[in-house]
Amino acid sequence: MSQAVNTHITRGVDWIEADAPADQWTLAGLERLVEAIDSADQGGAAKIALHAPGLFRLGLEWAVDPDLRAGVGAVVAAIERARAPVIALLAEGARDVGLEIAVACSARLAAEGTTLQSNVLRHGLVPAFGTCGRIRDGWGEGAALLLLSGRPFPAADAQHLALVQACYRPGDDEPNGLSLVQEVSGANAARPALDPEATDAWRRRIGRSGRGRLAHQVLLKLLSEASPVSRKAENAAFIQCLNDPQHRALLHVATAEAKAAQVPGVDPALAEPVHRAAVVGSGTMGGGIAMCFADGAKSRY
Numbered sequence: 001m002s003q004a005v006n007t008h009i010t011r012g013v014d015w016i017e018a019d020a021p022a023d024q025w026t027l028a029g030l031e032r033l034v035e036a037i038d039s040a041d042q043g044g045a046a047k048i049a050l051h052a053p054g055l056f057r058l059g060l061e062w063a064v065d066p067d068l069r070a071g072v073g074a075v076v077a078a079i080e081r082a083r084a085p086v087i088a089l090l091a092e093g094a095r096d097v098g099l100e101i102a103v104a105c106s107a108r109l110a111a112e113g114t115t116l117q118s119n120v121l122r123h124g125l126v127p128a129f130g131t132c133g134r135i136r137d138g139w140g141e142g143a144a145l146l147l148l149s150g151r152p153f154p155a156a157d158a159q160h161l162a163l164v165q166a167c168y169r170p171g172d173d174e175p176n177g178l179s180l181v182q183e184v185s186g187a188n189a190a191r192p193a194l195d196p197e198a199t200d201a202w203r204r205r206i207g208r209s210g211r212g213r214l215a216h217q218v219l220l221k222l223l224s225e226a227s228p229v230s231r232k233a234e235n236a237a238f239i240q241c242l243n244d245p246q247h248r249a250l251l252h253v254a255t256a257e258a259k260a261a262q263v264p265g266v267d268p269a270l271a272e273p274v275h276r277a278a279v280v281g282s283g284t285m286g287g288g289i290a291m292c293f294a295d296g297a298k299s300r301y
Helices: 027-042 066-081 096-104 131-139 141-147 155-160 175-183 196-209 214-224 231-242 245-260 284-295
Strands: 006-010 013-017 048-051 086-090 107-111 115-117 166-168
Touching: 006 027, 013 027, 027 048, 027 066, 066 096, 086 096, 096 115, 096 131, 107 155, 115 155, 131 141, 131 214, 131 231, 141 196, 141 214, 155 166, 166 175, 196 214, 214 231, 214 245, 231 245
Parallel strands: 013 048, 048 086, 086 107, 107 166
Antiparallel strands: 006 013
């Protein structure tokens, strides 16, 4: 499949756009993206805006497969070596490997109502592309634990931590947040960290949920190091988790859960939002269901 990566300059900003959804990205597409970033930077770009919604939603298979992992690594390297700030536009939010690419960018703008989410721990893994170090050393241990916990993190909340510089409204007269791209600086300015109490709470939460799980313990160790998290240490931690039997077991569980959520004849887009729930009975199953609603912050009775 031919995958288009288009470039143009609008109001002094070099735009790189690709509209392929996450499941249609290819290694060849990533190679064209690297070429576009390098070309814009070498051409003297003042800012590079990266608008590729599917790219920022690439799944964990792009970390697990060695060839795909190398392709993503080349994209991250191109972003890192660019002299011009690379600004990610998260039109559909960001998740998993796509979130790691977004974090590698100089700044992030997100569409209102979108979320950031990493499922690495759920699959028995830790980040593969330097994300632990970037977040821990840039925003603090608490922000890293929160973002990598597996919970959907609303973009509006991420803005409070400066993980997202601004949120824009899709469909405005300024398409894709153009005015915000022009305003945002290349450097991640204010980076407020979570307070120590909140950080400790997230540390305890991930410790409890990850009892007996290698990835959870490896992540906590990485983020608690006094010195900056090295890329070498993070890569070694990823490979350790990737080769552990727990990863294969958790991957099997996650795949089964995803298939179970696909009900024939039911369109997920038509699902009504759940604000309150009632659980009848307090046995083993009832208690488990109540805990699921509690984890999702739903009112329950």
